[in-house]
Amino acid sequence: MLFHGIDRNPAKIKPGVAHVPGWLDTPTQQGLVQQLRDEARLMAGTPMAMQKPVLKSGGQMSVFMLxxxxxxxxxxxxxVDRMGATNVRPVPQNLLDIAHGGLRAAADVAEELQPWTTNYHPDMALINFYPPGATMGMHQDAYETTFAPIVSLSIGDEAVFRIGSTEHRNKPWDDIALLSGDLVVFGGPNRQAFHGVPETRPGTLDESCGLKEGRIKITFRQVYPH
Ligand SMILES: O=C(O)CCC(=O)C(=O)O
Ligand SMILES: [Fe+2]
Structure with a gap:
């Protein structure tokens, strides 16, 4: 446990940004890992298979996405909802329930999120798998047509989640140590904050989370108005 001894209380990082350590219990993490493995298997061999995206810039991400x-x-x-003959699969109801619960927990920490708790309709879940050592550059989640908060959960290896300004990808930023089960929500005035994962820490997970290596991040978004 690399982060032993540091502050692990629920924290408002800045307006609209909440970190709730250990929000998701271990049996639930394990169940989700199994469920998401099954979801990935169903899409194998299709254009929507879990894959490391090659962006139109030509670069390939080091993170697998479903x-x-x-x-x-x-x-x-x-x-899109379709690629060739393949239709996207729905977000399972138990995941949607977790997203709603996560937002409520975060709104108790960052009150700027409060107005969304009665008007939140996540319609997309991005499942990232970080193989040992994978990272993600600073970016905005900018392709949704709503400003609903981003609700996200970490499972597996420890990681550093970096969240900066809404204006640019440079300093100042906050680095948050994320452990398995941690919840991070960003919304309100910081919905468009640049964020990324400069570091994942291979071999730091406890296998009771359901993973033998790497890290999963589940990110809920509301792409369209309800
Ligand atoms: O893995 C993380 O903690 C961040 C993931 C993310 O920002 C994204 O997939 O858009
Ligand atoms: Fe993101």
Whole structure:
């Protein structure tokens, strides 16, 4: 446990940004890992298979992605529901329930999120798998047509989640150590904050989370108005 001894209380990082350590219990993490493995298996061999996206810039991400609800086409940077003959699969209800619970827990920490708790309709779940050592550059989640908060959960290896300004990808930023079961929500005035994962820490997970290596991040988004 690399982060032993540091502050692990629920924290408002800045307006609209909440970190709730250990929000998701271990049996639930394990159940989700199994469920998401099954979801990935169903899409294997299709254009929506879990894959490391090659962006239209030509670069390939080091993170595997699986899309539920809507599919973010990494060649056009648009959400679609179909690729060729393949339809996107729905976000399972138990995941939606977790998203709602996560937002409520976060709103107790960052009151700027409070107005969304009665008007939140997530319609997309992005499942990221970080193989040992994978990272993600600073970016905005900018392709949704709503400003609903982003609700996200970490499972597996420890990681550093970096969240900066809404204006640019440079300092100042906050680095948040995420452990398995941690919840991060960003919305309100920081919905468009640049964020990324500069570091994942291989070999730090406890296998009771359901993973033998790497890290899963589940990110809930509301792409369309309700
Ligand atoms: O893995 C994380 O913690 C961040 C993931 C993310 O920002 C994204 O997939 O858009
Ligand atoms: Fe993101």
């Amino acid at each position: 899309n539920l609800g809507h599919f973010w086409d990494h060649q056009t940077y648009r959400y």
